[in-house]
Amino acid sequence: MRAIIFVGSGKIAYGKLSQALDYGALTVQIAGDFDDAMIRVREVAKELGIYLVNSVNPFRLEGQKTIMFRVLEALGWEVPDWIVVPGGNLGNSSSFGKAFKELKELGLIDRVPRLAVINAGGADTLYELYERRGVRWNGGNVFMDPIIEYHDVMDRNAMKADTIASAIEINRPVNLKKCLRALEWMNGVVRQVSDQEILDAKAKVGAGGFGCEPASAASVAGAKLLRREGVIAPSDRVVCVLTGHELKDPTATVAYHTTDQDLFNQTLASRGVRKASHANRAVAVPNELDDIIKAIQLYA
Numbered sequence: 001m002r003a004i005i006f007v008g009s010g011k012i013a014y015g016k017l018s019q020a021l022d023y024g025a026l027t028v029q030i031a032g033d034f035d036d037a038m039i040r041v042r043e044v045a046k047e048l049g050i051y052l053v054n055s056v057n058p059f060r061l062e063g064q065k066t067i068m069f070r071v072l073e074a075l076g077w078e079v080p081d082w083i084v085v086p087g088g089n090l091g092n093s094s095s096f097g098k099a100f101k102e103l104k105e106l107g108l109i110d111r112v113p114r115l116a117v118i119n120a121g122g123a124d125t126l127y128e129l130y131e132r133r134g135v136r137w138n139g140g141n142v143f144m145d146p147i148i149e150y151h152d153v154m155d156r157n158a159m160k161a162d163t164i165a166s167a168i169e170i171n172r173p174v175n176l177k178k179c180l181r182a183l184e185w186m187n188g189v190v191r192q193v194s195d196q197e198i199l200d201a202k203a204k205v206g207a208g209g210f211g212c213e214p215a216s217a218a219s220v221a222g223a224k225l226l227r228r229e230g231v232i233a234p235s236d237r238v239v240c241v242l243t244g245h246e247l248k249d250p251t252a253t254v255a256y257h258t259t260d261q262d263l264f265n266q267t268l269a270s271r272g273v274r275k276a277s278h279a280n281r282a283v284a285v286p287n288e289l290d291d292i293i294k295a296i297q298l299y300a
Contacts, residue, residue: 002025002026003020003023003024003025003026004025004026004028004050005020005025005026005027005028006028006030006037006040006041006044007020007027007028007029007030007037008029008030008032008033008034008036008037009029009030009031009032009033012029012166013166013167013213013248013249013251013252014249014250014251015213015247015248015249015250016166016248016249033160033161033169034161034169034170035160035161035170035171035172038054038056038089038170038172038174041054042056054089054174055089055090055091055092055094055174055175056089056174056175060091061091061094061095061098061175061178062095063095064091064092064095064096065095065096065098065099065102066099067092067095067096067099067241068083068095068096068099068100068103069099071083071239071241072103072109075237075239077108077109078237079109079110079111079112079113080113080236080237080238080239081113081114081232081233081236081237081238082113082114082115082116082223082226082232082236082237082238082239083096083113083114083115083116083186083239083241084115084116084118084219084220084222084223084226084238084239084240084241085115085116085117085118085219085240085241085243086117086118086119086120086165086167086168086215086216086218086219086222086241086243087117087118087119087126087127087168087173087179087190087218088123088167088168088169088170088173088215089168089170089173089174089175090117090126090173090174090175090176090178090179091175092241092243093115093117093175093179093182093183093188094175094178094179094181094182095182096115096182096186097115097178097179097181097182097183097185097186097188098178098182100112100113100185100186101185112185112186112187113186113239114186114187114188114189115182115183115186115187115188115189116188116189116190116191116219116222116223116226116231116232117179117183117188117189117190117191118190118191118192118193118218118219118221118222119168119190119191119192119193119218120163120164120165120168120169120192120193120194120195120198120215120218121163121192121193121194121195122161122162122163122169122195122271123161123162123163123165123168123169123170123171124192125150125170125171125172125173125176126173126176126179126190127190127191127192128150129146129147129150129176130180130183130190131189131190131191133146133150134146135147135180136180136183136184137177137180137181137183137184138184139184140181142177142180147176151172154171154172159171162271163195163198163214163271164195164198164199164214164252164267164268164271164273165195165198165213165214165215165217165218166213166214166215166249167213167214167215167216167243167244167248167249168215168218189226189231191222191225191226193218193221193222193225194272195214195268195271195272195273196272196273196274196275197221197224197225198214198215198217198218198221199214199217199252199256199268199273199276200221200277200278201217201218201220201221201224202214202216202217202220202252202253202256203256203257203276203277203278203279203280204220204278205217205220205242206246206253207278207280210242211245211246211247211253212242212243212244212245212246213243213244213245213246213248213249213252214249214252215243215244215249216241216242216243216244217242219240219241219242219243220240222240223238223240251267252267252268255267255268256268256273256276256279257276257279257280257281257282258279258281258282259281259282259284264276283295283299
């Protein structure tokens with residue numbers, strides 16, 4: 001089979017682009033962002049009969065349900081209190097709601113956890129609609145006017161998603177209604193976190209031995225926010241889902257930990273990141289044995 005990959009211009013993470021190029025996919029780079037690419041890829045798939053595997057594909061969502069099966073398996077089938085997940089195209093959150101509803105109906109679990117979907121502050125359509133404008137699934141009768149109005153605002157103001165968390169840099173999630181359904185089924189909440197909060201959480205996750213891309217760390221930053229708000233209780237059992245490996249977006253990682261101020265400014269400061277509170281800096285030493293030993297003894 002031949003893979004065809006659509007990417008936007010200028011903001012694709014090199015870790016993702018490198019795989020598409022190296023593995024021989026036909027990579028089509030359009031002048032636009034993820035939302036523009038999503039519109040075009042659906043049109044092209046229909047016109048040319050290409051099979052679309054983005055999360056608009058219902059079979060992909062069925063596969064994503066198994067993430068929750070594995071979570072429950074790891075927890076000995078004891079249902080956690082919270083599932084916290086980054087919100088981009090909203091495929092994961094939609095599928096998680098479906099998974100738990102079906103498990104409950106089958107009698108395999110006795111209760112459903114609560115769901116928290118975390119947007120990046122620079123791509124917070126779900127947060128805007130759900131928490132600020134009161135859009136709900138409402139048993140399948142979604143009131144569309146606030147959604148249409150917000151889309152009109154984005155069009156009039158040429159609003160584009162802008163966050164270091166490239167995997168969730170999406171203003172028009174294709175699974176919006178399905179996510180609203182999941183939020184209703186799981187008594188969910190939606191929050192947004194800044195790029196600063198995302199990168200600080202990412203550094204803490206990395207220090208624990210689990211490398212993740214920035215978008216993944218939104219779940220951890222969101223859990224910390226909900227704990228501060230008192231929404232998540234100290235006794236609650238919380239599962240934060242990390243959706244992508246660190247090597248999918250290494251530039252952000254290096255920029256956060258670097259001593260190169262120009263790289264930090266170019267990559268992070270432009271998005272409102274002012275400090276690297278948990279940076280693990282490289283230690284520069286002369287090429288002398290004694291100096292190297294002293295540095296190790298000092299910092300190790």
